[in-house]
Structures are given as C-alpha cells and as structure tokens.
Amino acid sequence: xxxxxxxxxxxxxxxxxxxxxxxxVADEPVTLDPDLARTPxxxxxxxxxxxxxxxxxxxxxxxxxxxxxxxxxxxxxxxxVPSHVRGVVHLRGRILTVIDLxxxxxxxxxxxxxxxxxxVVIASGEHPYGFLADSTDGIRCIDVAxxxxxxxxxxxxxxxxxxxxxGVVSILDPVALTRRLLSAGEGAP
Amino acid sequence: MTQVxxxxxxxxxxxxxxxxxxxxxxxxxxxxxxxxxxxxxxxxPVQDLADMLPHATPAAExxxxxxxxxxxxxxxxxxxxxxxxxxxxxxxxSTLYRLPRFLRGAGCAPWIRGVALLEQPTVWIDLAxxxxxx
Numbered sequence: 001x002x003x004x005x006x007x008x009x010x011x012x013x014x015x016x017x018x019x020x021x022x023x024x025v026a027d028e029p030v031t032l033d034p035d036l037a038r039t040p041x042x043x044x045x046x047x048x049x050x051x052x053x054x055x056x057x058x059x060x061x062x063x064x065x066x067x068x069x070x071x072x073x074x075x076x077x078x079x080x081v082p083s084h085v086r087g088v089v090h091l092r093g094r095i096l097t098v099i100d101l102x103x104x105x106x107x108x109x110x111x112x113x114x115x116x117x118x119x120v121v122i123a124s125g126e127h128p129y130g131f132l133a134d135s136t137d138g139i140r141c142i143d144v145a146x147x148x149x150x151x152x153x154x155x156x157x158x159x160x161x162x163x164x165x166x167g168v169v170s171i172l173d174p175v176a177l178t179r180r181l182l183s184a185g186e187g188a189p
Numbered sequence: 190m191t192q193v194x195x196x197x198x199x200x201x202x203x204x205x206x207x208x209x210x211x212x213x214x215x216x217x218x219x220x221x222x223x224x225x226x227x228x229x230x231x232x233x234p235v236q237d238l239a240d241m242l243p244h245a246t247p248a249a250e251x252x253x254x255x256x257x258x259x260x261x262x263x264x265x266x267x268x269x270x271x272x273x274x275x276x277x278x279x280x281x282x283s284t285l286y287r288l289p290r291f292l293r294g295a296g297c298a299p300w301i302r303g304v305a306l307l308e309q310p311t312v313w314i315d316l317a318x319x320x321x322x323x
Binding site: 076077078079080081082085088089090094095096097124126127128129181182 | 242294297306
C-alpha cells in the first residue's frame with residue numbers, strides 16, 4: 001500500500017502545475033458522492049522545496065521559484081544601489097542582479113567553503129535576481145503538515161519552519177522577499 | 190531582453206585600482222590634464238569620480254574628463270569636469286546591456302546606463318547625466 005501511494009505521489013508530482021501542492025486521496029479510483037467530494041480523506045499534501053545553507057543555517061524556497069543554480073562568480077559592484085545589492089553578473093547571455101541575502105536576513109557574513117558556493121537565480125517575473133548560497137542541498141519533497149507557521153501573508157520573508165535531521169529549515173516567501181528588496185530601494189538616490 | 194547592442198561601440202574604459210567603469214567615447218567633449226596644468230576652462234567645481242564610484246582607487250595620474258551637460262534653466266549647456274585617477278583605454282564593446290529592471294526598481298541612479306560586456310561585466314556610466322544630477 002505504501003509503495004503504491006509512493007508511486008502515485010511521484011506520478012502526480014510530475015503532472016502537477018508548478019505552483020500547485022500535490023495531494024493524494026486514499027484508495028483511488030474512488031467515486032465520491034458530492035458531499036464526500038468536498039471533504040476528501042487527505043493522506044498527504046506535499047510541496048517541493050529547494051533547500052540551501054546560508055551563514056550556518058538552512059533555508060528553503062518553493063522549488064518553482066528557483067530558475068536555476070549556477071557556479072558562483074564574483075559580482076561587479078554597481079554604484080548608487082542599496083547595500084544589500086552585491087552587483088551584477090553575466091550569466092547565460094544576460095545581466096543578472098545579485099543580492100546579499102545574508103544581509104537582507106540580517107545574518108552574519110557567510111564563511112562557507114568557496115568551492116561549494118552557488119548562485120541561485122530566483123524567477124521573479126520582470127525582476128529575476130540571484131543570491132549566493134553557501135551550499136545547496138537540492139530539492140526536498142515536504143509534507144505541508146510538518147511545516148510550522150500560520151502562513152499568513154503579513155509581509156514576513158520567513159513564512160514557515162520545518163524540522164529536518166540537520167536542524168530547522170526556514171521557508172522563505174519569494175514574493176515577500178522581492179517586495180522587500182524593491183521597497184528597500186525606494187529611498188535610494 | 191536587456192541586450193541593446195551587438196555591433197562595436199567605441200567606449201572609454203576607466204581602469205581604477207579596484208574596479209573598471211566604461212563610458213561611451215562619443216559622450217566625452219575632451220580629456221584634459223588635472224591641476225594647475227589644466228588648459229580647458231570648465232563650469233563649476235571638478236568632481237572626483239572616486240567619491241561616486243565604488244572601488245575607484247587611484248591607478249594613474251589624475252586627468253579631467255570633460256562633458257557638455259544641460260545648464261539649469263537657461264537652456265544652454267555647461268562644460269563640466271570629472272577627475273579620474275585611472276588608466277584610460279579605448280575599446281570596442283561588442284555587447285551592451287541595459288541595467289536590469291531589478292536595479293532600476295531598487296533605486297539605481299539614472300546615470301548608470303547599463304553594463305558593457307568587456308573581459309568581464311563593466312558598469313557603463315553617463316557622465317553628462319551625472320553632471321546634470323549633481
């Protein structure tokens with residue numbers, strides 16, 4: 001039974017739209033009457049998270065918000081930008097802004113192994129940007145029931161926490177992060 | 190797409206000790222010596238680029254980069270000068286990029302025109318706009 005559910009979850013994860021959370025209803029195929037259809041028996045609700053390390057802590061972003069991960073490269077500083085902007089890099093035929101996520105999250109400067117550092121590119125509509133992660137842990141399929149936090153859209157960048165073997169992973173909201181980054185520049189010269 | 194040009198674009202590259210910056214050579218009215226040996230009269234004080242550009246540490250004897258900038262109110266132009274203690278190099282940039290929208294949204298000044306792709310990304314500045322803004 002567990003194995004069959006696992007296969008079904010994998011199949012649904014493949015078919016799911018990028019923004020959707022995948023659910024699995026027990027004992028399919030099931031013909032539900034209208035009342036039951038409104039209250040299906042939820043076995044698991046899963047979401048894919050991209051997990052990375054920054055300043056000794058673990059963070060995650062919805063996997064669908066990450067466009068690509070590339071080898072880290074030095075950013076060219078740009079005058080008159082807010083202090084949380086490291087500069088720009090040339091990546092795959094375009095110029096990309098690189099932000100200092102540790103500064104945005106008010107963390108100490110990163111002290112990881114340079115060889116493990118990666119440039120993570122956030123797909124943010126008209127405003128794609130990247131940040132340097134100390135290392136990346138790949139994509140994890142997380143049961144949303146294990147995520148602590150109310151999920152309220154109150155502008156907070158950290159929207160939830162999940163306990164893992166390596167410690168607590170803070171889940172970031174890419175929309176709130178982008179909003180914060182752009183609003184921080186409203187008073188800039 | 191932020192790319193604006195692929196053909197050769199004549200640029201003057203300012204190579205400071207800690208960073209390089211590029212400007213369109215056609216924007217420049219003249220290059221003059223700095224200090225008492227300067228020959229070209231300019232309007233207003235000479236502004237030091239080291240005060241405006243990150244990592245613009247001295248790498249050569251200072252020169253004056255002179256541009257024509259709009260005057261205030263009278264519709265005329267002013268000859269404005271910037272001091273640059275940088276080695277100068279004329280190059281043909283094959284690729285120029287507009288500044289990423291993210292940086293414009295983050296409040297980057299309009300005198301930062303974009304990025305010239307030289308041996309590495311180099312910030313492309315507009316001294317006439319800088320003169321008008323300062």
